[in-house]
């Protein structure tokens with residue numbers, strides 16, 4: 001499979017003058033086009049830092065990150081903003097929707113900033129909404145939606161720009177188990193049917209069991225890796241729980 005994301009010897013050091021934290025310790029891995037990959041690890045192991053570096057929200061101290069062959073650690077500030085807007089879809093734990101905009105407008109806003117014309121914008125919004133099954137709630141405002149519906153609006157917003165990769169930070173963290181299952185089913189469907197590459201940080205072994213591969217972080221490095229292979233989800237869940245217990249149980253996993 002084609003390599004979509006290449007993280008190469010990335011170090012991230014915070015602070016200075018005796019107050020140094022090495023959040024990422026020279027981490028390297030690849031993600032192929034069309035993978036659905038989970039990142040798990042104890043609190044403080046570097047998961048959010050890694051996601052922030054991949055999304056160019058934060059800069060690396062050393063090393064390189066390539067997305068679709070573009071070294072995002074070498075982009076100028078305005079190129080970074082454009083790359084992030086056009087090539088990366090984000091889904092956050094707390095949805096991050098704009099309260100004064102309808103679901104439709106929330107999905108459309110990034111496309112409008114990107115300069116899409118109206119018919120194209122409408123088509124992309126409707127396609128994305130269709131993929132996550134929210135065609136009937138597009139005129140509602142966030143406060144009129146359930147948590148699960150809000151997260152599906154957020155997923156549609158991420159997908160509408162047709163990104164190279166979707167980055168999700170604890171996407172089920174604020175949801176009850178039914179809503180979590182619905183968003184995970186959406187991710188899985190989008191991944192299988194459209195081949196969208198998804199990288200998801202999660203503390204939840206159940207959420208992780210929907211992935212095709214899990215990277216386990218400890219102290220800013222990959223401690224272990226699990227492939228779903230031909231296992232069913234229940235067996236994969238059990239394998240995940242085995243690694244979680246070695247890594248430190250509760251601090252890794254809420255599920």
Ligand SMILES: Nc1ncnc2c1ncn2[C@@H]1O[C@H](COP(=O)(O)OP(=O)(O)OP(=O)(O)O)[C@@H](O)[C@H]1O
Pocket residue numbers: 014015021022023041042043044045046047048049050
């Ligand atoms: N802005 C910052 N300044 C200094 N240290 C930081 C900063 N952000 C993170 N760190 C440190 O870097 C390490 C990795 O933090 P990070 O937030 O990436 O961990 P995490 O695995 O996402 O944790 P959690 O599961 O608790 O969210 C921690 O030791 C943290 O204290």
